[in-house]
Amino acid sequence: MAHSARSTLYFTGLLLASLLAWASPAQAQNDLLHDLEKQTADSTKSEVVAATFKGTHIINAQSVETTGPGMLAFLIQHRFGTLNSGAYNFFGLDQAVLRLSFEYGITSRLAAGIGRSSQDKTFDGFLKYRALRQTTGPHAVPVSVTLLASSAITTLRFNDPTVERTPASRLEYVYQALIARKVSPDLSVQLMPTLVHRNFVATSAMQNDVYAIGAGLRQKLTKRIAFTADYFYLLPGNTANTFRNALGVGVDIETGGHVFQLHVTNSKGMTEKFFVPQTDGNFFKGDIYFGFTIVRNFTIKSQL
Template structure:
C-alpha cells in the first residue's frame, strides 16, 4: 500500500519521457519552417557602392530619407605640367555640392563648380533595388536627370550667350549589380544635350556608355574604376573618353575618395563630352572627393 504513490510517480515520468521527443520534434519542425519562410522573404542588397559617386559620375546609391550629404570634389592640375607648377598642385578646380534624401528613393542635389563658374542641380530616383529571396531583382536601377548652367563671362564675339543657351541637360539610367561581397559593377547609358557647343561642327547631343566597378580590398579600402565611352556618332575630334581610377577610404561618417583622371570637369556636361586629356601621355589630374553625411530627420518621421 505504501508503494502506490511511487508507482504513480514512475508512471507519470514515463509518460513525460514519451511526450518529450514529440514536443522537441514539433519545435524543430517549427524552427525549420520559420527559417524557410525567412529565407524566401525579399531582402534588399546594401552598399553596392559606398558613396553616391564612383569617381566623377554618379553611382546607383542614394542617401536615406532625411540624410544630407555635403560633398567636396577637388582636382589639381595635370601631373605633366612640370615642376614649375609643382606637377599640378599649384592649380586647383573645386566643386561644392549638397544632396538630400527626400525619401529613401528620391534625392535632390545642387552644386557649384569653379570650372566655368557652373551651377548644377539634379533629381535622382531609385527605381529598382537589387534583392534576394522571393521575387528577387538581379540589379539596381537609378534614374538621373540633371541641369547645369555656366555663369562664365564671355567676350562679345557676336554669339548668343543668353540664359537658355548656357544650359545643358543630362539623362542617365544607372544599372548596377553587386556580384558578391567584394565586387560591384555598373553600366550607365548617358545622354548630354548642350544648347551651345564649342564649335560649329560639334553635336548638341552626345551619347555615351559609362562603365564602373568597385573591388573591395579590405574592410575600409576599395579600388574603383570608371570609363565613359562616347558612341561613334558623338566622337568630336580632339576630345577623349573620360577615364578615372581611385581608392575609397571609409572612416566613420566620412568617405574619402582619392583618384586620378584625365578629366578636369566633375559633372557630366564637363567630363562626358569635353574631356581633352590623354591619360596615357600624362594628362592626369590628381583629385579627391570628401563626403560627409548628416541626419537631419529620423527615419521614423517618414513612415
C-alpha cells in the same frame, strides 16, 4: 488489501512512465518542426542589398546610391592640373578646379542636389530616383536601378561681345540610367547609358546630343579601403572624333563620419556636362589630373 494497493501503485507508475516516454519524443518533434518552420520562413524572406557603393559618387560618375532620407551631404571635389604640366606649375598643384555641392535625401528613394564648379563658373542641379533595388531571397531582383536627370548652366563671360548667349543657350541636360549589382560583399559593378543634350554648340559639326556608355566598379581591399574605377565610352560621332573617353581610378577611404576619395583621371571637369563630351586629356601620355572628394553627412530630419 496491502497487495491490492501495491498493484494499483505499480500500474499507475507504469502508466505515467509510458505517458512521459510518449510525450518526450512528441515534444522534441514539435520543437524540431518549429525550428524547420522558422528556417523556412527566414529562407523565404526578401532583403534589400545595402551599400552597393559606399558613396553617391564613384570617381567621375555618380553611383546608384542616394543620400539617406533626412540627411544632407556636403561634398568638396577638387582637381589639380595635369601631372605633365611640368615643374614650373609644380606638376599641376598650381592649377586647380573646385566643385562644392549639397545632396539631400528627400525620401529613401528620391534625392536632389545642387553644385557650383569653378570651371566655366557652372551651376548644376540634379534629381536621383531609385527605381529598383537589388534584393536576395525568392523572386530576387538581380540589380539596382537609379534614374538620374541633371542640368547645368554656364555663367562665364565670353570674350567676344558681339556673340549674344541667351540663358537658354547656356543650358545643358544629362539623362542617365545607373544599373548596378553587388556581386559579392567585396565587389560591385555598374553600367551607365548616358545622354548629354547641349542647347548650344560652337559649330554645326558638333553634336547637340552626345551618347555614351559608362562602366564603374568598386573592389573592397580592407575593411575601410576600396579600389574604384569608372570609364565612359563615347559612341561614334563628331564628339567622339574630337574628344577622348573619360577614365578614372582611385581609392575610397572611410574615416568615421565621412568618406575620403583619392583619384586620378584624364578629365578636368567633375560633372557629366564636362567629363562625358569634353574630356581632352590622354591618360596614358600624362594628361592626368590628381584629385580628391570629401563627403560629410549631416542629419537634418531625424527618422522616427
